[in-house]
Amino acid sequence: MPETAAHAATALIAEDESLLAEALRAELLAQWPQLDVLAIAPDGDAALQQALALKPDVLFLDIRMPGRSGLEAAQAIVEDWPEDRPLPLIVYVTAYDQYALQAFETAAADYLLKPVQPQRLAATCRRLQATLAQRVSSPGPHGAALDDLLAPLRALLARPDPGGPVSHAPQGRLQVIQGGAGNTVHLVPVAQVIYFESADKYVRVVSQERELLIRQSMRDLIPQLDPTVFWQVHRGTVVRADAIETATRDDTGRITLKLRGRPEKLAVSRLYAHLFRAM
Amino acid sequence: MSTPLPQEAVPLHMTGDSTVHAAIRHVASRLAATVGVCIVIAAFLTAMRGASISVNLVYSLCIGVCCYSFIDGARFLSARWHWRHAPGSPEAKASWPGWVWMVSCVVLGTVCGYAVGTRLGDLITGMSSSMLFRYGWRPYAMTLAFSLLVAITCTYFFYARARIAAIHAKAEAAQRVVAQTQLKLLESQLEPHMLFNTLANLRVLIALDPPRAQAMLDRLIAFLRATLSASRGAGMHPLSAEFERTCDYLALMQVRMGERLTTQLELPDELAAQPVPPLLLQPLVENAIQHGLEPHRGGGRIHVVASREGNDLVLSVRDTGAGLDPRHRSQGTGFGTQQVRERLATVYGARASFTLEPAEGGGTRATLRLPLPQA
Numbered sequence: 001m002p003e004t005a006a007h008a009a010t011a012l013i014a015e016d017e018s019l020l021a022e023a024l025r026a027e028l029l030a031q032w033p034q035l036d037v038l039a040i041a042p043d044g045d046a047a048l049q050q051a052l053a054l055k056p057d058v059l060f061l062d063i064r065m066p067g068r069s070g071l072e073a074a075q076a077i078v079e080d081w082p083e084d085r086p087l088p089l090i091v092y093v094t095a096y097d098q099y100a101l102q103a104f105e106t107a108a109a110d111y112l113l114k115p116v117q118p119q120r121l122a123a124t125c126r127r128l129q130a131t132l133a134q135r136v137s138s139p140g141p142h143g144a145a146l147d148d149l150l151a152p153l154r155a156l157l158a159r160p161d162p163g164g165p166v167s168h169a170p171q172g173r174l175q176v177i178q179g180g181a182g183n184t185v186h187l188v189p190v191a192q193v194i195y196f197e198s199a200d201k202y203v204r205v206v207s208q209e210r211e212l213l214i215r216q217s218m219r220d221l222i223p224q225l226d227p228t229v230f231w232q233v234h235r236g237t238v239v240r241a242d243a244i245e246t247a248t249r250d251d252t253g254r255i256t257l258k259l260r261g262r263p264e265k266l267a268v269s270r271l272y273a274h275l276f277r278a279m
Numbered sequence: 280m281s282t283p284l285p286q287e288a289v290p291l292h293m294t295g296d297s298t299v300h301a302a303i304r305h306v307a308s309r310l311a312a313t314v315g316v317c318i319v320i321a322a323f324l325t326a327m328r329g330a331s332i333s334v335n336l337v338y339s340l341c342i343g344v345c346c347y348s349f350i351d352g353a354r355f356l357s358a359r360w361h362w363r364h365a366p367g368s369p370e371a372k373a374s375w376p377g378w379v380w381m382v383s384c385v386v387l388g389t390v391c392g393y394a395v396g397t398r399l400g401d402l403i404t405g406m407s408s409s410m411l412f413r414y415g416w417r418p419y420a421m422t423l424a425f426s427l428l429v430a431i432t433c434t435y436f437f438y439a440r441a442r443i444a445a446i447h448a449k450a451e452a453a454q455r456v457v458a459q460t461q462l463k464l465l466e467s468q469l470e471p472h473m474l475f476n477t478l479a480n481l482r483v484l485i486a487l488d489p490p491r492a493q494a495m496l497d498r499l500i501a502f503l504r505a506t507l508s509a510s511r512g513a514g515m516h517p518l519s520a521e522f523e524r525t526c527d528y529l530a531l532m533q534v535r536m537g538e539r540l541t542t543q544l545e546l547p548d549e550l551a552a553q554p555v556p557p558l559l560l561q562p563l564v565e566n567a568i569q570h571g572l573e574p575h576r577g578g579g580r581i582h583v584v585a586s587r588e589g590n591d592l593v594l595s596v597r598d599t600g601a602g603l604d605p606r607h608r609s610q611g612t613g614f615g616t617q618q619v620r621e622r623l624a625t626v627y628g629a630r631a632s633f634t635l636e637p638a639e640g641g642g643t644r645a646t647l648r649l650p651l652p653q654a
Binding site for chain 1: 478482575
């Protein structure tokens, strides 16, 4: 089904406070009447679901939401977005977060501060319209254009605690994984772990000999790992770099990793594809 | 502002602005004081013995500056030595190596300084101080003793001055910590995320529903007034007032969270007049919302109850939210709860308690137990 150049732009608003969500919708209607706001998602998980179902051109994501934060939702949306569709443009909305603001500035991501000022929203709308118009005239998110979209999100996610309300004290590096299996606690040195995979609220720890489940979220685990040794390749996968044998790109551009010492293959999300370019 | 390094681990000459500039400034100031003392001594000797003031001045300056250089150099080196060989020892705490070492430094420095200084004086004036020996050892010993006396007095003066400066710096640092804590307390009570979200809602309501906007603004005003006066350390207020402020806060949150938040407050009449420290409940309610209900997709309920158990006033805040994180326990060690603990300890000592535990059926329960005044 070909996309026509005339197709009206669509948007999704993710905001847990309904008054604010409705107000943003009303303000958008006034400033950009052609924009079709498809839905309002009341939390991060709903934002992910509805974004993937409705495939809007623009996403307005509140940072602090119940469930997934705005940044976590953005990561999941970008990773699961179909290959043949241009990625949505993301505008982050936040009430106050001095660290996030700094990150937005350096990541060159577009953001709005609550209470949203009409003039500021107008400027954002103009920028979004310009970017969408450019897309229609030269379609296809290839090369540099795609990375322009992914780099800001990558930079934001690289912050120690993306979008979370609790600021964690800096932790030391993890040395040994202690995972229970029945009545036994297995100790696996972190250096022997081949990859970590998130499984709901747990993380699956895979070494050559065994698999363990630990009661910890991926978000909490990542800061305790040495980023030069363990690479995140997907929101749910962190792999030890020297356990990767090959990275293969298929026809659709998806990258899969073949591992040393494990039969399974791991998928790399487009957010982390830049890690696997030939030297 | 950078965190001050632990006082114990830093030599005195490195505290404050630990730059080379500061060290040079210190040496220059001591040297200037030494020169001043030397001029006074030269004038004194001229008045006593009547020799030429310029000769006295040359000798006095040569001996004084040499003594200073040897003593301060020896002090610096011995402090360095302590610092390197026993970093934990009291001698290593400051560039002050202790009295035993210091006395040795002063005696040795004065003897050497005196010897080198007189030689230097001889060179400059072309005279010979060995003439002194013609009259026996007494004049020599007298001059040396005099130099020693001056050296000890000056050293003690420098020591006392450095001590006073260190005490000043310590007091200033302590004051800074107090001010920072107060600011942090105010910021934790006036949580910016809450404030700006509330203002954003207010901005929408002004156009949509002016009477409701007005009611919300009144709540915000009462909340801000209570927060500011509590941060200035106001005394006690009745429990009913504490419940009203909690009500204001919850009403503001209810505008924001809508159906996701339901609240229930229970205050028995006979407890309404009990005096309590202001804003004792609010951090607990705020915690319950921020960590319990806001991150919880379905929202939930907050139940605030005051009750009497024996001679205790028991205040409990229960939420049906996300529950205590088993790993972080951020609610129990966070700044807000730590403040509650500290305030309880200040007002009631060991007779009050604060517990935070998982509530039956999910969520969290925070309980304050305060002693009731004996009837």
